[in-house]
Amino acid sequence: MTDKLRAPRGTFDVLPEQSELRASLEAAARELFDAAGYGRVETPAFEATELFSRGVGEATDIVQKEMYTFEDAGGRSLTLRPEGTAPVCRAYVEHGMHRLPAPVKLWYLSSFFRYERAQAGRYRQFWQIGAEALGSDDPAVDAELIVLLATLLERSGTRELRLHLSSLGNPATRAGYREELQAYLHRHEQALSEEVRSRIDLNPLRAFDSDHGPTREVMAGAPRLLDRLDPDDAAHFAELRVLLDRAGVDYEVDATLVRGLDYYTRTVFEFESAALGAQSGVGGGGRYDGLVEELGGPPTPGVGFAAGVERILLAADAQPPAAPGIDLFIAFDGGPASRDAAFAMLLQARQAGLRAEMELAGRSLKGQLKHADRLDAQHVAILAPDGTTLKDMRAATQTEIDTAAVVDSVLAAIGRQQ
Numbered sequence: 001m002t003d004k005l006r007a008p009r010g011t012f013d014v015l016p017e018q019s020e021l022r023a024s025l026e027a028a029a030r031e032l033f034d035a036a037g038y039g040r041v042e043t044p045a046f047e048a049t050e051l052f053s054r055g056v057g058e059a060t061d062i063v064q065k066e067m068y069t070f071e072d073a074g075g076r077s078l079t080l081r082p083e084g085t086a087p088v089c090r091a092y093v094e095h096g097m098h099r100l101p102a103p104v105k106l107w108y109l110s111s112f113f114r115y116e117r118a119q120a121g122r123y124r125q126f127w128q129i130g131a132e133a134l135g136s137d138d139p140a141v142d143a144e145l146i147v148l149l150a151t152l153l154e155r156s157g158t159r160e161l162r163l164h165l166s167s168l169g170n171p172a173t174r175a176g177y178r179e180e181l182q183a184y185l186h187r188h189e190q191a192l193s194e195e196v197r198s199r200i201d202l203n204p205l206r207a208f209d210s211d212h213g214p215t216r217e218v219m220a221g222a223p224r225l226l227d228r229l230d231p232d233d234a235a236h237f238a239e240l241r242v243l244l245d246r247a248g249v250d251y252e253v254d255a256t257l258v259r260g261l262d263y264y265t266r267t268v269f270e271f272e273s274a275a276l277g278a279q280s281g282v283g284g285g286g287r288y289d290g291l292v293e294e295l296g297g298p299p300t301p302g303v304g305f306a307a308g309v310e311r312i313l314l315a316a317d318a319q320p321p322a323a324p325g326i327d328l329f330i331a332f333d334g335g336p337a338s339r340d341a342a343f344a345m346l347l348q349a350r351q352a353g354l355r356a357e358m359e360l361a362g363r364s365l366k367g368q369l370k371h372a373d374r375l376d377a378q379h380v381a382i383l384a385p386d387g388t389t390l391k392d393m394r395a396a397t398q399t400e401i402d403t404a405a406v407v408d409s410v411l412a413a414i415g416r417q418q
């Protein structure tokens with residue numbers, strides 16, 4: 001016996017109703033980004049593995065545990081993209097976009113791949129809407145992106161949102177702070193969870209993410225990076241806060257905000273929705289002033305965000321819209337000659353811009369009328385060897401009509417002329 005074939009664990013099929021919801025979200029994103037001067041980019045679904053190990057960071061969960069990495073037939077190590085920022089920065093360098101007027105503003109809607117424990121709202125293939133602005137360290141760019149994401153989430157009906165905001169300073173401050181935190185964690189090692197203890201040297205910041213009670217108690221008294229920022233970074237953060245206050249964006253300064261990617265500097269932020277369960281992150285991002293250089297480009301500041309399409313739809317409790325009815329259903333009675341005339345009428349109707357369908361499943365005439373009803377057809381043409389009838393389903397009237405006049409008659413009835 002063969003097992004039934006199913007979509008791989010952590011993946012899903014997008015069926016037509018869901019496609020509609022996704023298309024509306026995409027349209028909302030496009031409108032918002034167009035108006036703000038962001039151009040759309042699409043990078044390959046797979047990249048050289050090194051892009052992510054260098055860009056995202058060797059010590060991150062993503063690189064350590066979650067990448068779909070494979071060798072192709074030419075012996076290259078490739079990885080299905082787990083995130084969008086490193087690929088966009090790679091494209092920025094590859095196409096010499098640093099020569100364009102700054103900031104270069106880009107957005108994407110693409111699928112990403114992470115080998116994570118699959119659960120509600122967490123998938124192994126998921127979609128993100130993301131935006132990146134490269135070439136400026138002005139806090140107004142950070143503010144613009146945060147406002148854009150807030151607007152997108154609001155317009156898509158995402159409920160019970162909270163914005164967490166922090167600053168991670170620069171690499172030197174972070175290195176000093178990291179040592180201070182490691183020393184603190186070592187002093188309290190007995191109370192820490194096994195996992196946090198094993199990662200003190202590799203990734204001490206992740207200790208702030210722990211759900212383990214005693215670890216959380218230790219972390220409540222831990223030194224905070226936000227209190228160690230150098231004056232430039234502190235000023236950058238203060239200016240961003242003023243801009244967000246003026247824009248009327250509510251946020252909570254959260255010194256424990258840790259993002260799972262190594263490239264962040266200065267600003268980090270995350271929107272959470274209480275309408276979601278354990279996976280409450282809807283979208284987040286931050287500044288990555290060293291990433292482009294790390295990938296071989298000129299020193300270039302950058303800031304961006306990514307928001308999960310599935311989480312936005314879940315947090316908005318988005319309901320599929322009712323399918324719109326069609327303008328014309330073409331039924332026929334009789335043999336192939338009627339079928340061929342129906343097909344010709346179908347093409348003519350669509351050419352004229354009508355939403356039109358014809359009988360394609362060999363139903364009886366009665367079955368065809370029932371099907372027209374299911375499709376919520378406003379008009380039904382019935383082609384038969386002895387003549388054509390046009391029914392107006394709303395007005396419940398019917399007329400004998402010249403076959404060639406059906407399309408014009410429907411156009412006139414719905415208030416459109418050819």
Ligand code: AMP
Pocket residue numbers: 083114116121122123124125126127128259260281282283284285306307308309310311312
């Ligand atoms: P990240 O790239 O990890 O900062 O994630 C940004 C956003 O992408 C999150 O807030 C989620 O909305 C979404 N996301 C990340 N990982 C997943 C996943 N495995 N499944 C579904 N959505 C995800």
